[in-house]
Amino acid sequence: MLSKNKIKYIRSLELKKNRKEEHAFLAEGNKLVNDLINHFSCQLLVATKEWLQSHPHLQAAEIIEVTHEELSRASLLKTPQEVLAVFEQPHYEFDANVTDQSLCLALDDVQDPGNLGTIIRIADWFGIEHIFCSSGTADVYNPKTIQATMGAIARVKLHYCNLPDFLKSASQKNTPIFGTFLDGENIYTQELPANGIIIMGNEGNGISKQIAEMVTHRILIPNYPQGCETSESLNVAVATAIVCAEFRRRTAWSSSF
Amino acid sequence: MLSKNKIKYIRSLELKKNRKEEHAFLAEGNKLVNDLINHFSCQLLVATKEWLQSHPHLQAAEIIEVTHEELSRASLLKTPQEVLAVFEQPHYEFDANVTDQSLCLALDDVQDPGNLGTIIRIADWFGIEHIFCSSGTADVYNPKTIQATMGAIARVKLHYCNLPDFLKSASQKNTPIFGTFLDGENIYTQELPANGIIIMGNEGNGISKQIAEMVTHRILIPNYPQGCETSESLNVAVATAIVCAEFRRRTAWSSSF
Numbered sequence A, B: 001m002l003s004k005n006k007i008k009y010i011r012s013l014e015l016k017k018n019r020k021e022e023h024a025f026l027a028e029g030n031k032l033v034n035d036l037i038n039h040f041s042c043q044l045l046v047a048t049k050e051w052l053q054s055h056p057h058l059q060a061a062e063i064i065e066v067t068h069e070e071l072s073r074a075s076l077l078k079t080p081q082e083v084l085a086v087f088e089q090p091h092y093e094f095d096a097n098v099t100d101q102s103l104c105l106a107l108d109d110v111q112d113p114g115n116l117g118t119i120i121r122i123a124d125w126f127g128i129e130h131i132f133c134s135s136g137t138a139d140v141y142n143p144k145t146i147q148a149t150m151g152a153i154a155r156v157k158l159h160y161c162n163l164p165d166f167l168k169s170a171s172q173k174n175t176p177i178f179g180t181f182l183d184g185e186n187i188y189t190q191e192l193p194a195n196g197i198i199i200m201g202n203e204g205n206g207i208s209k210q211i212a213e214m215v216t217h218r219i220l221i222p223n224y225p226q227g228c229e230t231s232e233s234l235n236v237a238v239a240t241a242i243v244c245a246e247f248r249r250r251t252a253w254s255s256s257f
Helices: A004-012 A016-022 A030-036 A049-054 A068-074 A113-125 A143-149 A163-172 A236-253 B004-012 B016-022 B030-036 B049-054 B068-074 B113-125 B143-149 B163-172 B236-253
Strands: A024-028 A042-048 A063-066 A083-088 A103-107 A130-133 A157-160 A177-186 A196-200 A217-220 B024-028 B042-048 B063-066 B083-088 B103-107 B130-133 B157-160 B177-186 B196-200 B217-220
Touching (some): A004 A016, A004 A042, A004 A068, A004 A083, A024 A030, A030 A083, A042 A049, A042 A068, A068 A083, A103 A113, A103 A163, A103 A236, A113 A130, A113 B236, A130 A163, A163 A177, A163 A196, A177 A236, A196 A236, A236 B113, A236 B236, B004 B016, B004 B042, B004 B083, B024 B030, B024 B143, B030 B083, B042 B049, B068 B083, B103 B163, B103 B236, B113 B130, B113 B143, B130 B163, B163 B177, B163 B196, B177 B236, B196 B236
Parallel strands (some): A042 A063, A103 A130, A103 A196, A130 A157, B042 B063, B103 B130, B103 B196, B130 B157, B177 B196
Antiparallel strands (some): A042 A083, B024 B083, B042 B083
């Protein structure tokens, strides 16, 4: 039985203000909850009888059995699933040397929660563990972002920070900083290292002027055939995917073709 | 002044049934309307006075000047723009030899209108002019798809067809048919031609069994580092982007790195 207060609490997590106050976030659906429950502390698990019976060994501070109808009143999804869970927001420390030792992403005001979630899923696929976000970037704990990560949020760590300051200290250590620009150099003719920072910009405006000044390698995903009339740009998640795939190809497979 | 009937007509184009009956589709916003108006026959253009004044030479069967408030009653967008337009659906013939002469995409029941639009934008970027769609694929004229193409729909042609029959006739001509599978061969160690068909599958189920049997080259986008725990798959638009980028890199830039 799900009380009105619990329903109100769960639904309140749609708003960043409430998520921040409660240090909590919401995840819905069998696959996502299963992926996250071993990585984050679960405050509240709400599920149907059938689901709970088939998942007998779950760790959660509170477990509430509900009917489908009750669950759909708490759900933020168009098509409510058989389970939802409220998790505690983790707190990650990070070693400033991580950008020297591995490949990281930095997001300069990526606005769309779905794009952010897709980027996290891409980072996970390509073994990128840390994403540094400007304070204007969409909130990782937005339910739309969490759903779009498809569970990748269990493995990828986001750090909201003063991005110009972060990049300044990285550039002082000679960390390579890559950014995509429509007047950048063809990515396929540039050397790409196994460490450093790849910056992706805002959906409408790209990388901001202040951040652009800190980029040491301006790159471009060339269209094909070059010089033809085409779309003016690629979606930010799509561009992230192509860039990350090419960095990893160079490290692992560049000898092939 | 926008009549109630016109508002009803415009809004009715949210549904495929109505779009099909009317052979029409809706596009909203300054950039999109500007991109499409020279490529498709415009039945109806609805815009504010300011917009019309700054676009004096437009060809449309009917032009209606409206206030912002009137326009927002006809709009399907959360944030209505200053212009919307109803275009006639084009009818494309295609030469069956196109798959021998160029690189094409085939979509096997891609469901999400936003994914479809993003895939069209990717195709445009990589010079892929023809996309062959199973009849279960989302409708290209869904307003969400049209908006997500960001204008690329002016250059990329979609053909809804019996996909198994289409692929069967392609395979009889020895056209290479590529499909992505989690147990496919690493794309970076395969030869990739400048022509042929790349099949992308449904968001949840991938490529269907019937279609999979016609694939001549099963490929995989390898994750990094290989063998690590990671997301189980990539979003279909993201996978399309990485595959198309790699095909084009081979043709244009493989000598670089």
